[in-house]
Amino acid sequence: xxxxxxxxxxxxxxxxxxxxxxxxxxxxxxxxxxxxxxxxxxxxxxxxxxxxxxxxxxxxxxxxxxxxxxxxxxxxxxxxxxxxxxxxxxxxxxxxxxxxxxxxxxxxxxxxxxxxxxxxxxxxxxxxxxxxxxxxxxxxxxxxxxxxxxxxxxxxxxxxxxxxxxxxxxxxxxxxxxxxxxxxxxxxxxxxxxxxxxxxxxxxxxxxxxxxxxxxxxxxxxxxxxxxxxxxxxxxxxxxxxxxxxxxxxxxxxxxxxxxxxxxxxxxxxxxxxxxxxxxxxxxxxxxxxxxxxxxxxxxxxxxxxxxxxxxxxxxxxxxxxxxxxxxxxxxxxxxxxxxxxxxxxxxxxxxxxxxxxxxxxxxxxxxxxxxxxxxxxxxxxxxxxxxxxxxxxxxxxxxxxxxxxxxxxxxxxxxxxxxxxxxxxxxxxxxxxxxxxxxxxxxxxxxxxxxxxxxxxxxxxxxxxxxxxxxxxxxxxxxxxxxxxxxxxxxxxxxxxxxxxxxxxxxxxxxxxxxxxxxxxxxxxxxxxxxx
Numbered sequence: 460x461x462x463x464x465x466x467x468x469x470x471x472x473x474x475x476x477x478x479x480x481x482x483x484x485x486x487x488x489x490x491x492x493x494x495x496x497x498x499x500x501x502x503x504x505x506x507x508x509x510x511x512x513x514x515x516x517x518x519x520x521x522x523x524x525x526x527x528x529x530x531x532x533x534x535x536x537x538x539x540x541x542x543x544x545x546x547x548x549x550x551x552x553x554x555x556x557x558x559x560x561x562x563x564x565x566x567x568x569x570x571x572x573x574x575x576x577x578x579x580x581x582x583x584x585x586x587x588x589x590x591x592x593x594x595x596x597x598x599x600x601x602x603x604x605x606x607x608x609x610x611x612x613x614x615x616x617x618x619x620x621x622x623x624x625x626x627x628x629x630x631x632x633x634x635x636x637x638x639x640x641x642x643x644x645x646x647x648x649x650x651x652x653x654x655x656x657x658x659x660x661x662x663x664x665x666x667x668x669x670x671x672x673x674x675x676x677x678x679x680x681x682x683x684x685x686x687x688x689x690x691x692x693x694x695x696x697x698x699x700x701x702x703x704x705x706x707x708x709x710x711x712x713x714x715x716x717x718x719x720x721x722x723x724x725x726x727x728x729x730x731x732x733x734x735x736x737x738x739x740x741x742x743x744x745x746x747x748x749x750x751x752x753x754x755x756x757x758x759x760x761x762x763x764x765x766x767x768x769x770x771x772x773x774x775x776x777x778x779x780x781x782x783x784x785x786x787x788x789x790x791x792x793x794x795x796x797x798x799x800x801x802x803x804x805x806x807x808x809x810x811x812x813x814x815x816x817x818x819x820x821x822x823x824x825x826x827x828x829x830x831x832x833x834x835x836x837x838x839x840x841x842x843x844x845x846x847x848x849x850x851x852x853x854x855x856x857x858x859x860x861x862x863x864x865x866x867x868x869x870x871x872x873x874x875x876x877x878x879x880x881x882x883x884x885x886x887x888x889x890x891x892x893x894x895x896x897x898x899x900x901x902x903x904x905x906x907x908x909x910x911x912x913x914x915x916x917x918x919x920x921x922x923x924x925x926x927x928x929x930x931x932x933x934x935x936x937x938x939x940x941x942x943x944x945x946x947x948x949x950x951x952x953x954x955x956x957x958x959x960x961x962x963x964x965x966x967x968x969x970x971x972x973x974x975x976x977x978x979x980x981x982x983x984x985x986x987x988x989x990x991x992x
Contacts, residue, residue, distance in 0.1 A: 531557050531662040533860065534649050536641040536805070539567025541836035541849025542668030543625050545857050550632030552861045557635040557660065559651055564618075565625040565636075568670050568837075569846040571618060572690045577713055579614040580693075581878050584720040588880070595917065605721060607697050614693070643667075643806030647831055650806070664831045664860045666853065667812075667819065669805060671798040671837035671844055676705070679766065679794070685773050686766075687793050689714075699723050701789040703773065705763050707734035709877045711795035712746065716879040719755050726756040726787060728763050728777065735877060737843075739889040739938040741904075741924055746940060749881055749920055766792065800838040815840040823867035825856040833860070841870075848873055871936075874952045876945035881921045884948025887936030887955060890926050899929040903961070903985030905977055907941040909992040912972040918942035923981035925961065932960040937981070943974055950978050961985045 532554035535546045542558060543565060549556040564571055590603045629636055637660070639653030649660045673688035675681065681688045687695075689710055698721045704711045707729035719725045727734065727750070733743040734750075734757060747757050760780030767774055773792040777785045800817050810829040813820040818840035825833045833856040836849030851868055858865035877883035893900045903925040907913040921941025927934055937951035954964055961982050969976035980989040 531555050533664045534662040535666045537668035538565040539670050540569050540846040541853045544850045545666050545853030546634045547632040548857045550634045557637050559637045559641040561640045564622045566622045576614045576693050579617050580717045583610050584717045588720045645809040667834040668836050669801040671800050674797045674799050685768050699790040702791050703789040704793045706795035712879050728761050729759045732760050742938050742940050802838050824859040825852050872955050874948050881941045882944035883940050884944040885938040886952050893926050893935050901927050901929045901985050903981050905981040905984050905989050905992050910977040912974050913942050923977050925981045927961045927985050932962050
């Protein structure tokens with residue numbers, strides 16, 4: 460056996476060195492073939508050695524030199540927050556895992572061209588705004604200057620740092636990274652195409668985490684100069700003098716908030732009756748009021764038509780909700796009308812995966828109709844396109860395939876955050892949704908103007924609104940707009956997950972002076988018992 464071991468270990472691929480381990484752990488199912496790359500390292504053996512090899516592996520002695528590789532327990536397609544988190548968790552559970560990513564950098568839309576770079580710009584906008592309005596705090600800044608290329612460099616540095624961090628985390632979890640475009644071939648097989656060629660991999664389980672991309676208006680294509688999506692606007696090297704934003708969801712209003720504070724003249728156009736339409740109606744009204752106070756023009760129930768490029772930017776025809784028409788011109792146009800799932804050209808036709816308007820149907824454990832194939836994140840039908848939702852769905856999918864406890868997502872406990880000024884954080888049912896379900900509700904509302912910490916920060920616009928069941932005090936929803944609203948919502952999420960009632964939260968001691976004590980006041984306000992308002 461010693462001669463046989465020496466001959467194989469001379470040229471064995473990673474993970475197959477060491478003759479005894481090589482034979483004893485044999486689970487060779489895939490079609491990939493390994494041939495001894497060192498002919499000079501001949502296999503000196505006897506017939507008795509080969510008979511022993513055959514008994515231990517189940518292979519005929521003639522198979523020596525073309526042993527088949529071990530398949531993966533899991534292949535993850537896509538390296539966004541959902542994909543890389545799922546891969547790492549699989550590695551922690553001891554599953555042999557590979558992650559396929561077509562882009563050079565890891566992290567997906569959220570890290571590369573979404574959540575992270577956008578929040579970097581929003582942080583800089585906050586700092587810049589304080590410099591511009593620092594006199595009230597006794598700080599005099601003469602002729603402050605915004606160096607936007609440096610702002611962009613900082614943003615890019617943050618992205619690169621965390622992308623490399625993802626790479627390190629995957630290595631630590633022993634996840635194999637494979638570069639290329641993945642296509643499902645059915646039967647647990649995935650074809651990967653890259654510059655170096657095509658290979659076919661096999662796995663017991665597959666997670667589709669291919670994310671989404673910006674939707675465009677019919678007949679339009681983005682470009683680097685005038686008509687922008689979230690990708691192009693993040694690559695600008697200067698602040699435009701004017702910006703029109705079509706779409707007032709989270710992406711649209713965040714960029715409006717960024718560039719207005721950087722000095723651009725901003726107009727927001729929304730076809731629906733209100734901005735941030737997924738939020739509670741009171742939140743929408745407050746953000747629109749705040750935007751107008753900041754001199755951001757907001758047009759709801761409006762249409763943008765006849766969009767065309769000009770010598771200096773973009774021109775369009777605005778039709779207001781009153782039916783009046785007006786020609787608008789701007790240096791840049793941002794299209795932020797939603798995102799479409801990346802489910803085309805990934806081989807779904809080779810599987811039993813079912814679609815709903817391009818989104819993948821899954822069960823409570825993220826399984827599709829194709830055995831062994833799961834889907835998470837922006838491609839999934841019925842859940843919001845949020846990075847933290849993708850991550851949680853990844854945890855559920857991996858736990859399920861590993862035979863671990865897997866609690867399905869409760870859609871009423873998913874927090875939503877919008878990082879405007881003022882910031883928004885919400886979880887659970889809106890007031891309108893609760894009433895539409897026939898619930899008898901009580902509302903508690905506390906304004907930040909009554910919170911001393913908000914006054915100290917100079918940001919006391921907004922409020923916290925609690926929607927509660929009238930009879931039992933069940934917390935049905937919490938909706939926040941104000942300073943750090945996207946951070947403050949965490950207490951409400953934890954309370955709802957723990958099934959705490961309004962009474963329990965009223966008895967919870969909140970430190971003073973803090974922003975989050977306003978959350979406690981809002982719970983007290985459900986019964987008309989808030990102190991500072």
